[in-house]
Amino acid sequence: MRPFRDIDLRESLENIKMKMMAKIDLFSNEEIMANDLELLADNIYEEFYIQPVLIDDEEFSKRSIVQEKIHKRIEPFLRDIYNKEYVDVDGVMMTSYYPYVGETDLFKCRASTFSCSGYPEISISQDYISLQYAHSLQDAGKLGVKEETIKTLEQNIERIRIGIGYVNSDVSAFNKDLRATALKYLIEKRKKVEAFFSVAAMFEVPVKRNEYSEKHIPLKRNITPITHTYDRQESYCITDSDYRDVLDAIKHTGSTYERTPSSYKAMQEEDLRNTLLATLNATYKGYAAGEAFRNHGKTDICIELENRAAFVAECKMWNGQNEVEAALQQLDSYLTWRDCKTALIYFVRRKDFLKTLTNAEAALRAISTMRQVQVADKNEFTCCMVSKSNLGQIVQVRVMLFNMNC
Numbered sequence: 001m002r003p004f005r006d007i008d009l010r011e012s013l014e015n016i017k018m019k020m021m022a023k024i025d026l027f028s029n030e031e032i033m034a035n036d037l038e039l040l041a042d043n044i045y046e047e048f049y050i051q052p053v054l055i056d057d058e059e060f061s062k063r064s065i066v067q068e069k070i071h072k073r074i075e076p077f078l079r080d081i082y083n084k085e086y087v088d089v090d091g092v093m094m095t096s097y098y099p100y101v102g103e104t105d106l107f108k109c110r111a112s113t114f115s116c117s118g119y120p121e122i123s124i125s126q127d128y129i130s131l132q133y134a135h136s137l138q139d140a141g142k143l144g145v146k147e148e149t150i151k152t153l154e155q156n157i158e159r160i161r162i163g164i165g166y167v168n169s170d171v172s173a174f175n176k177d178l179r180a181t182a183l184k185y186l187i188e189k190r191k192k193v194e195a196f197f198s199v200a201a202m203f204e205v206p207v208k209r210n211e212y213s214e215k216h217i218p219l220k221r222n223i224t225p226i227t228h229t230y231d232r233q234e235s236y237c238i239t240d241s242d243y244r245d246v247l248d249a250i251k252h253t254g255s256t257y258e259r260t261p262s263s264y265k266a267m268q269e270e271d272l273r274n275t276l277l278a279t280l281n282a283t284y285k286g287y288a289a290g291e292a293f294r295n296h297g298k299t300d301i302c303i304e305l306e307n308r309a310a311f312v313a314e315c316k317m318w319n320g321q322n323e324v325e326a327a328l329q330q331l332d333s334y335l336t337w338r339d340c341k342t343a344l345i346y347f348v349r350r351k352d353f354l355k356t357l358t359n360a361e362a363a364l365r366a367i368s369t370m371r372q373v374q375v376a377d378k379n380e381f382t383c384c385m386v387s388k389s390n391l392g393q394i395v396q397v398r399v400m401l402f403n404m405n406c
Helices: 009-025 029-034 037-048 076-082 104-108 145-202 240-259 269-284 321-333 353-365
Strands: 064-073 086-101 128-136 288-294 297-305 308-317 341-348 370-377 380-386 394-403
Touching: 009 037, 009 145, 029 037, 029 145, 037 145, 037 370, 064 128, 086 145, 104 145, 128 145, 240 269, 240 308, 240 341, 240 394, 269 297, 269 308, 269 341, 308 321, 321 341, 321 353, 321 394, 341 353, 353 370, 353 380, 353 394
Parallel strands: 308 341, 341 394
Antiparallel strands: 064 086, 086 128, 288 297, 297 308, 370 380, 380 394
């Protein structure tokens, strides 16, 4: 086939954009309101992202030469005699294979920039592109034919690389804007849904909820499941300001541990947690509880308002970075759909505290459900992760490590 000519890439990308918007339009009002729009935008990006093509070096182990009949061009002054332009003769066909990754159809696309002189003919399979060169048996053994063939091969594969580079440039620009475009459209849709809910409430009309279908369509790529229902009751989560105050109280107590570690040397995890509870209860007037039953277990620290969790935290002795993901999963299992502001607190009794901080950050960044890890302080990390217990929920987690070594 002749590459880079059959499909107008600009038109194709515009069609994909329209399909993306149609996909967003299929989200129900419940799904738009119940899920974090950033998560929905991530899913749309994963589904409609186009993988650019990367062509690797030739795989020499697959290079082949076979004997077969080939077409040989007849000299112009003999064409009238034979009444044809080509004649079949015994020859050899050499085929070179180049592995590639990316979307196969991109080889068919004409980019906004392209070569007017065209491109060499190639064959395409799922994993390889191949180029072929034919010589008659008489010509194949001539001096310099090998060198000339290899030179032509190198020139042609370079032309193909340049052509796919033009295509990749257009595709990369599309991918770069894809998520932002999806998020903008999702925000516009949520505003319309919120307006609808407001009108329905004004006329005291109950909004009909769609049931979650039992059929699940298999998802391609790394797409996070979303929740399909939305509870419009008032939630009682603490404000961002109160969340910061809780974290500051924990940090203040943790700093006391670090200044006088010998005073807490004999204390174990439960004792240290109780000192944190005492500090929090002084601020939140007895709302802070320890070993409170939450969802699928008992969490170490829980601040509740009218029996709805506002803040949940888990305390751990540091036993290595391999246990960080399990600790976050444990914390997640305690959360209801209303709980989105949490903390994971580590008491560290290791000599090399700075190395522990480095290991902790590496462990956090390696977790597949983690969407953001920022260093809030030398011993604190602000994280956002996707909840597995409550599909579609983004959970804020402050991971705090306190040096208890003395």
